[in-house]
Amino acid sequence: MTEFLNTLYVQTQGASLHLHHDSLKVVAPEVPKRTLPLRRLDGIVVYGHVAVSADLLIRCADEGRSVVWMSLSGRFLGRVDGPVRGNVLLRHAQHLAHADSGKRLQIARSCVAGKLQNSRQVLLKGARDAAPALQTALRGLSEDLQELLTRCSEAADLDELLGVEGHGARLYFEGLSGMLRTDLDIPAFTVRIRRPPTDPVNALLSFLYGLTRALVHGAAEQVGLDPYLGFLHGLRPGKPALALDLMEEFRSIHADRLMLNLLNRRQLRGEHFETLPGGAVQLTDDGRKLVLTEWQGWKNREWPHRVLGRKVSASLLPVVQSRLLARHIRGELPAYVPWTVS
Secondary structure, X not given: OEEEOOEEEEOOOOOEEEEEOOEEEEEEOOEEEEEEEHHHOOEEEXXXXXXXXXXXXXXXXXXXXXXXXXXXXXXXXEEEOOOOOOOHHHHHHHHHHHHOHXXXXXXXXXXXXXXXXXXXXXXXXXXXXXXXXXXXXXXXXHHHHHHHHHHHHHOOOHXXXXXXXXXXXXXXXXXXXHOOOOOOOOOXXXXXXXXXXXXXXXXXXXXXXXXXXXXXXXXXXXXXXOOOOOOOOOOOOOOOHHHHHHHOOOHHHHHHHHHHHHHHOOOOOHHHEEEOXXXXXXXXXXXXXXXXXXXXXXXXXXXXXXXXXXXXXXXXXXXXXXXXXXXXXXXXXXXXOOOOXX
16 A cells, blocks of 8 residues: 555555545555545555445545546556536537537647657657667657658548557657667567557556556546547547547656656566466566556656646646646637647
8 A cells, every 4th residue: 555645556455445434444464454534635546456445435426536446457447436527518518529520630630749749759858868870760760750740730530640640659669669778687678569468568558558547537527528528539438538538648758758767777677577377467566566656756747838838747737738628628729739848
């Protein structure tokens, strides 16, 4: 169990969480019982087989405190929130924007452009300290991504835009693999594999993407948007399409750069990963604890925001972007401007 500022993370398998007066009580095998005042917590995230009592769920929902379930590999499973935040007029405007093919394409282009621009910056940052051959390769890939940014703005429909996004992702991961140290005690990373991840790098990426998705999902709901009605990602029952849309611009900065830091600085090693029957790879308990500690520090880091003209913590960036999208949907802003770094 790890408490970071206003979020409680529980990964001890077999643990159970209960309501005890105005506190949360944690009961876990071979671990002393612990209680925390609920007023200190804005959210609870549990991993794997962790039980949450009905009384605690009801209290959290009533007070607007989210409870999120994740798999041990970091895959988002579900969440419980209180009554829908925001007003019906915003969600109605969101549905109208989705039904307008031109406006939907415009917003989707912005999401992809944000992803391409931030991916490009990760490659350029990696090129600064790279050996000459790798430096040339990374700069070449960043130029390719710049060309895709132009194609993104000219995409005539969603299918063409998704093709641009997919091409950019392949180029980006090609560069990302070259930015990892070659003397790590884990297998080399060559391609993105998700369901399930079959090597440590993919396992770490999946875990970090799960954390990012949960952060963005909560931000969209906090602002009053419908996280399941997106513009780039298609509609599918249970798929938080808008959360995935907004997540695109944060993947490379929130997750990929943290992955590079954790591995290249040898904070995570081969011993922090385990292979399950069937070949899937996931973080060990110690590995997850280490990643969650670093994730919280990363969330507290401040980044420049061009639209606001000031720095904003990484944890609040999804809220800011959700609000900007809401203002655009309501007609208060001419376009949705993604958050990008330079």
